[in-house]
Amino acid sequence: MSTLAVHDHGVAHHDEHGHEHHHNQSFLSKYVFSMDHKMIAKQFLITGITMAVIAMILSILFRIQLAYPDKTFPLLTTLLGHFAPNGRISTEFYLSLVTIHGTIMVFFVLTAGLSGTFANLLIPLQIGARDMASPFMNMLSYWFFFLASVIMLSSFLVQKGPASGGWTIYPPLSALPKAMPGSGTGMTLWLISMVCFVASSLMGGINYVSTVLNMRTKGMDLWKMPLTIWALFLTAVLGVLAFPVLVAGVVLLIFDRSFGTSFYLSDIVLNGVPQPYEGGSPILFQHLFWFLGHPEVYIVIMPAMGISSEVMSVNSRKPIFGYHAMVYSLIGITVLSFIVWGHHMFVTGMNPFLGGVFMITTLIIAVPSAVKTFNWLATLWRGNIRFTPAMLFAIGMVSFFISGGLTGIFLGNAALDINLHDTYFVVAHFHLVMGSAAIFGMLAGVYHWFPKMFGRMMDEKLGYLHFWLTFIGAYLVFFPMHFMGLDGVPRRYYAFTEFASMQRWLTVNTFITWAAIMAALAQVAFLYNFITSIFAGKKATQNPWEANTLEWTTPVEHLHGNWPGEIPTVYRWPYDYSKPGAEEDYIPQTTPFSQTMSSNLPHDFEDNPVGLEEQNKFTSTLKANEEVK
Amino acid sequence: MAQMSKDDTRLDLAPKIFNMWIFIFTSGMFFAAFTSGFIVYSGGRGHGLNVIMPSAFLYSTILIVFSSGTLFLASKAAKGLQFAKQRMFLWLTFALGIAFFAMQIYAMYVLTYKMNIFLTDPNASRSFVYIFASMHLIHIIAGLLLLLNTITATYRKTPQVINLFKMQMSSIFWHFLGIIWIYLYVFLLLNQN
Numbered sequence: 001m002s003t004l005a006v007h008d009h010g011v012a013h014h015d016e017h018g019h020e021h022h023h024n025q026s027f028l029s030k031y032v033f034s035m036d037h038k039m040i041a042k043q044f045l046i047t048g049i050t051m052a053v054i055a056m057i058l059s060i061l062f063r064i065q066l067a068y069p070d071k072t073f074p075l076l077t078t079l080l081g082h083f084a085p086n087g088r089i090s091t092e093f094y095l096s097l098v099t100i101h102g103t104i105m106v107f108f109v110l111t112a113g114l115s116g117t118f119a120n121l122l123i124p125l126q127i128g129a130r131d132m133a134s135p136f137m138n139m140l141s142y143w144f145f146f147l148a149s150v151i152m153l154s155s156f157l158v159q160k161g162p163a164s165g166g167w168t169i170y171p172p173l174s175a176l177p178k179a180m181p182g183s184g185t186g187m188t189l190w191l192i193s194m195v196c197f198v199a200s201s202l203m204g205g206i207n208y209v210s211t212v213l214n215m216r217t218k219g220m221d222l223w224k225m226p227l228t229i230w231a232l233f234l235t236a237v238l239g240v241l242a243f244p245v246l247v248a249g250v251v252l253l254i255f256d257r258s259f260g261t262s263f264y265l266s267d268i269v270l271n272g273v274p275q276p277y278e279g280g281s282p283i284l285f286q287h288l289f290w291f292l293g294h295p296e297v298y299i300v301i302m303p304a305m306g307i308s309s310e311v312m313s314v315n316s317r318k319p320i321f322g323y324h325a326m327v328y329s330l331i332g333i334t335v336l337s338f339i340v341w342g343h344h345m346f347v348t349g350m351n352p353f354l355g356g357v358f359m360i361t362t363l364i365i366a367v368p369s370a371v372k373t374f375n376w377l378a379t380l381w382r383g384n385i386r387f388t389p390a391m392l393f394a395i396g397m398v399s400f401f402i403s404g405g406l407t408g409i410f411l412g413n414a415a416l417d418i419n420l421h422d423t424y425f426v427v428a429h430f431h432l433v434m435g436s437a438a439i440f441g442m443l444a445g446v447y448h449w450f451p452k453m454f455g456r457m458m459d460e461k462l463g464y465l466h467f468w469l470t471f472i473g474a475y476l477v478f479f480p481m482h483f484m485g486l487d488g489v490p491r492r493y494y495a496f497t498e499f500a501s502m503q504r505w506l507t508v509n510t511f512i513t514w515a516a517i518m519a520a521l522a523q524v525a526f527l528y529n530f531i532t533s534i535f536a537g538k539k540a541t542q543n544p545w546e547a548n549t550l551e552w553t554t555p556v557e558h559l560h561g562n563w564p565g566e567i568p569t570v571y572r573w574p575y576d577y578s579k580p581g582a583e584e585d586y587i588p589q590t591t592p593f594s595q596t597m598s599s600n601l602p603h604d605f606e607d608n609p610v611g612l613e614e615q616n617k618f619t620s621t622l623k624a625n626e627e628v629k
Numbered sequence: 630m631a632q633m634s635k636d637d638t639r640l641d642l643a644p645k646i647f648n649m650w651i652f653i654f655t656s657g658m659f660f661a662a663f664t665s666g667f668i669v670y671s672g673g674r675g676h677g678l679n680v681i682m683p684s685a686f687l688y689s690t691i692l693i694v695f696s697s698g699t700l701f702l703a704s705k706a707a708k709g710l711q712f713a714k715q716r717m718f719l720w721l722t723f724a725l726g727i728a729f730f731a732m733q734i735y736a737m738y739v740l741t742y743k744m745n746i747f748l749t750d751p752n753a754s755r756s757f758v759y760i761f762a763s764m765h766l767i768h769i770i771a772g773l774l775l776l777l778n779t780i781t782a783t784y785r786k787t788p789q790v791i792n793l794f795k796m797q798m799s800s801i802f803w804h805f806l807g808i809i810w811i812y813l814y815v816f817l818l819l820n821q822n
Binding site: 202207261263276277283284 | 644645647648652654659661666670673676751756
């Protein structure tokens with residue numbers, strides 16, 4: 001990886017080609033192998049959206065099976081061939097659908113699609129940098145992601161179908177190619193794809209961290225960074241520390257699968273034949289997996305939190321409530337996320353004392369989460385709210401985060417988890433708290449920064465339609481699942497309504513499926529809006545939302561290097577909205593205090609005695625003049 | 630575009646060196662994960678290693694320590710503008726790196742053929758020895774390529790800034806590889822009974 005960083009274009013090309021290069025970009029270097037962070041962001045976004053649509057279609061397919069376990073749909077056989085014989089999805093393929101839906105949504109959409117898009121777009125633009133620390137590595141990061149996506153999808157083309165052991169790929173199922181159809185070639189492809197994906201994530205993450213720490217413009221100290229940057233930065237830190245552990249776990253799994261070791265395998269009998277593996281421990285995999293897996297859920301939600309904070313502040317025309325508390329709670333979540341992985345393993349025979357420790361650390365996460373929630377609500381409180389589609393999605397994110405987060409308190413409890421684990425209660429919990437919440441954060445970001453990405457506006461009316469149908473649809477889908485879970489309905493079952501005690505849930509299943517279909521159709525409104533607006537949307541002005549952050553000081557037309565002249569200097573924090581005494585209800589970060597004498601406050605000069613003196617002089621003159629009057 | 634030229638010529642090398650530091654943390658986590666895996670495995674099931682490490686591992690450790698020394702001398706020569714000396718020490722480092730690689734392979738050969746400790750041992754703490762060594766060797770390959778890149782640059786007309794930058798990148802990485810191997814080796818020694 002490091003060799004690549006050395007070959008960076010910035011070094012070579014300025015020595016050899018001079019400045020003409022910028023103007024004569026070929027199609028290939030501008031749109032395909034682009035090293036411009038803005039283009040890479042668009043590539044991530046469009047790939048992410050494509051993957052999201054695919055994963056959503058997969059979910060509709062298995063929802064059809066759940067709602068109509070006895071009906072046949074000849075169309076399914078036409079579409080899926082031997083995966084759906086006689087008009088019904090096969091049991092193995094059902095498990096593949098669940099597995100790949102989870103994998104794509106967690107990794108490809110909400111990790112790469114979300115962080116990849118917004119870290120690439122916003123980090124250089126909001127901190128005032130020409131590009132990333134290593135644009136070449138950044139480009140590689142996208143292409144590894146693309147390769148990972150292609151490999152993951154190609155597993156639908158192998159005869160025995162994609163991986164089907166669940167997105168957590170626990171051994172021994174995943175370690176024995178003969179354990180089930182999906183553990184064969186499909187599982188191999190899954191592993192190859194994930195190795196590429198992790199490589200992509202690491203290259204991206206290393207770049208994000210380095211860029212934020214090294215390439216901020218003049219005046220942009222850490223406490224003047226927008227919350228989006230804080231969130232994306234801490235997300236990258238999490239990824240850089242957590243993903244290598246997953247790779248370690250996967251390496252051992254690959255050795256078990258292909259080289260005959262027994263890290264995870266012990267006492268296995270396959271089709272009546274005892275296997276030679278001895279002494280392994282499947283729990284070891286769970287430790288390695290969840291050491292990544294838990295930080296991963298924060299990798300998914302933190303960018304959404306940052307985006308929502310920014311969008312809500314801009315559209316409430318109010319400073320974000322408790323900026324420092326917001327940052328410290330993000331840091332708190334980052335640190336805590338590494339010491340809670342055991343709550344995924346309460347029922348693996350863990351020592352109850354250890355379970356208690358993990359329970360306490362888990363429940364402590366409620367504190368920073370509650371701080372953030374309080375601050376979002378306090379930001380809205382008495383704001384001059386503009387209900388743009390982005391704002392609605394940001395508020396929706398907070399709603400899902402609250403309603404999904406509350407059930408986390410139940411699941412984080414080692415005793416209650418004995419009942420609740422592996423039921424639909426878990427499905428409901430994480431689909432609200434990290435699924436819906438994160439996707440709403442992402443959509444808020446798409447609506448908000450669309451003008452920055454494409455120079456045009458998205459249609460508002462379609463945005464409202466999209467929001468309400470999706471918001472209501474998501475609640476209708478996931479809320480009933482809590483009750484199913486409390487009744488003991490297990491997740492990942494092909495036809496649990498065949499159990500006499502669970503037959504009554506069939507009607508609920510049908511209801512959920514139709515709600516899911518409605519929510520899925522709502523995405524058509526989004527896709528139509530997104531695609532047509534790229535080409536025919538209303539032209540955007542330079543600062544359409546009247547926001548303070550630096551990205552809105554760049555010209556609408558993109559250029560490599562972001563700012564035509566010098567990079568602007570930053571003088572103030574990004575949240576000076578509706579400051580009393582100011583002429584307008586926003587003061588961009590690039591406006592020096594000397595231009596806003598009427599609105600300055602003493603605490604604006606905490607580390608600036610000269611400025612304070614000038615300010616005091618100004619206010620005393622103002623007072624003296626008023627006395628004369 | 631013309632106005633851009635002022636800070637356009639900046640090379641932004643510092644952030645790239647920082648990238649390397651972060652990568653080292655990443656890589657450190659990777660090996661930390663393996664060693665923690667070893668502890669969880671051998672502690673949980675009461676499987677000790679019970680293998681006295683072959684002396685080839687000790688020799689390879691000496692080799693990689695020496696290679697760090699020669700690389701340090703190469704850096705010193707580069708800073709003192711003694712390019713022939715720099716090149717000589719770089720080649721020496723490269724050769725020691727190859728020797729380390731070969732010695733590690735020999736150690737695995739001894740483990741398998743002389744001591745009958747196999748990768749597929751039912752006691753997976755023994756498999757871990759192979760995992761530690763081979764995952765480290767993959768990093769060594771990357772390190773050797775990086776060294777080679779730095780060496781070839783000395784044969785071209787490379788500006789001194791870039792030369793020093795390349796030296797620094799390969800030094801950080803190569804010293805790190807040495808430290809990681811010593812960590813793994815000491816870890817194995819402490820757990821070999």
